[in-house]
Amino acid sequence: MLRLSNGYEFDIATASGALGYGRGWWWEEFFLIPLGVIRPEAFTIITKTLTKLPRVGNLKWWCPWRCVRLLGGGNVVNAVSLTNPGMEWWIREGYPKYVQQNKQNTIVSIMPENESDAALMGTFLRMQRDIKGVEVNVSCTNVKSVSLDQKIDHAVKIVMAVQRTCGHPVGVKLGWQDPYLFITKELEGVIEWVDLINTVPWDYVFPHKKSPLAKYGLTGGVSGPKIAPFARQCLDLVVDSKVRVPVLSGGGINSYQELNRRFKKAAAVTLGSPFLTAPHLPNQMERRWRRHGRMQAMREGRSAGEYVGRVTQSPTPSSGGSTQVRGFLLQGRRLPMKQRLISVPLSDGEVNVTLKEKGKTKQLCLPAIKINDDMDAEHVVEIIQKALPWIEGDMEIEDI
Numbered sequence: 001m002l003r004l005s006n007g008y009e010f011d012i013a014t015a016s017g018a019l020g021y022g023r024g025w026w027w028e029e030f031f032l033i034p035l036g037v038i039r040p041e042a043f044t045i046i047t048k049t050l051t052k053l054p055r056v057g058n059l060k061w062w063c064p065w066r067c068v069r070l071l072g073g074g075n076v077v078n079a080v081s082l083t084n085p086g087m088e089w090w091i092r093e094g095y096p097k098y099v100q101q102n103k104q105n106t107i108v109s110i111m112p113e114n115e116s117d118a119a120l121m122g123t124f125l126r127m128q129r130d131i132k133g134v135e136v137n138v139s140c141t142n143v144k145s146v147s148l149d150q151k152i153d154h155a156v157k158i159v160m161a162v163q164r165t166c167g168h169p170v171g172v173k174l175g176w177q178d179p180y181l182f183i184t185k186e187l188e189g190v191i192e193w194v195d196l197i198n199t200v201p202w203d204y205v206f207p208h209k210k211s212p213l214a215k216y217g218l219t220g221g222v223s224g225p226k227i228a229p230f231a232r233q234c235l236d237l238v239v240d241s242k243v244r245v246p247v248l249s250g251g252g253i254n255s256y257q258e259l260n261r262r263f264k265k266a267a268a269v270t271l272g273s274p275f276l277t278a279p280h281l282p283n284q285m286e287r288r289w290r291r292h293g294r295m296q297a298m299r300e301g302r303s304a305g306e307y308v309g310r311v312t313q314s315p316t317p318s319s320g321g322s323t324q325v326r327g328f329l330l331q332g333r334r335l336p337m338k339q340r341l342i343s344v345p346l347s348d349g350e351v352n353v354t355l356k357e358k359g360k361t362k363q364l365c366l367p368a369i370k371i372n373d374d375m376d377a378e379h380v381v382e383i384i385q386k387a388l389p390w391i392e393g394d395m396e397i398e399d400i
């Protein structure tokens with residue numbers, strides 16, 4: 001689970017470009033979504049990347065195959081080159097429609113060209129209060145970029161300018177061919193996630209093969225299972241390097257097994273090309289993960305303390321001055337139903353959580369939680385949920 005400083009949390013997002021600005025391509029918007037094959041509300045939407053001004057790129061809606069090709073086996077090559085209607089359009093039309101009207105949890109992906117554009121785009125986004133975060137794409141395979149040694153400096157400056165001005169949690173998207181470890185390290189404390197990876201340039205994946213886009217003078221970047229080993233390598237390197245930035249791992253996740261595997265190290269994942277190649281798959285995987293995968297991960301002791309279960313509250317009449325939390329997972333151990341009970345005495349100041357297991361009582365002190373007398377029940381539940389994210393089950397407020 002990726003927890004952002006504004007309190008928003010998510011585990012599965014759509015990769016930038018996968019569902020456009022929230023509703024995808026025309027066949028997704030008018031057929032697959034109304035038919036329920038794709039349910040965008042189950043995901044956090046990372047928008048298609050926006051530039052400051054509209055950008056023509058290579059995508060023509062009447063002949064998309066000139067820059068997007070299915071390769072078989074769930075793989076795709078694209079050389080869209082950031083075709084997009086620009087930030088002004090998104091603020092005028094995209095934000096009211098997708099974020100305000102459809103209430104989609106949205107992270108806006110942007111690609112500023114330089115520091116001053118970054119500050120300007122950040123300032124525009126500051127006013128879009130309902131977005132959940134901003135992802136700075138400094139990686140696009142299909143755009144001529146600065147040389148490698150300039151890239152770190154360029155990326156760091158741009159991301160910092162966005163973070164200074166936008167007032168939302170900021171992440172960065174990087175590619176396998178980028179100096180991602182250096183950039184992430186430099187941005188520790190500034191960014192709240194690193195999204196790895198973007199498409200991998202064709203020649204790295206198929207060194208001895210001509211791209212099907214070559215006849216249009218393009219090569220493109222590859223998505224799908226072929227790039228899974230590249231994505232896993234990046235994930236392992238960043239996590240094992242102990243850089244303290246959570247990884248949002250994407251690239252080649254087109255089976256439940258792969259999704260489960262990524263969650264061993266990633267805080268959250270993105271799904272991209274399966275929306276194009278097997279549109280039923282993203283929601284199928286998401287449902288399975290939410291039903292079984294997170295539980296399994298906790299049982300195995302993975303992501304201990306990172307699991308966020310569903311907590312439902314049922315405030316009960318005043319009695320006894322404690323809050324009871326039932327049905328929870330604690331640090332990877334699943335406790336049998338009858339043996340557990342947490343009571344959280346609510347008083348001004350710190351909160352002590354008492355865990356009763358097999359008749360024995362354990363105390364957990366949570367000094368980070370401050371509860372004031374004037375807080376209402378809902379507020380207190382919210383605070384406890386945030387502090388005890390591994391709790392699953394019913395939370396009963398008995399007295400506040």
Ligand SMILES: Cc1cc2nc3c(=O)[nH]c(=O)nc-3n(C[C@H](O)[C@H](O)[C@H](O)COP(=O)(O)O)c2cc1C
Nearest residue numbers: 015016017048049198199223224251252271272273
């Ligand atoms: C048609 C298409 C358009 C894309 N557009 C963007 C984009 O605008 N910004 C971006 O950061 N990544 C873009 N991507 C890359 C995806 O977000 C994702 O990183 C990549 O496809 C790898 O993930 P996957 O294997 O799950 O598809 C695009 C990919 C495709 C296939």
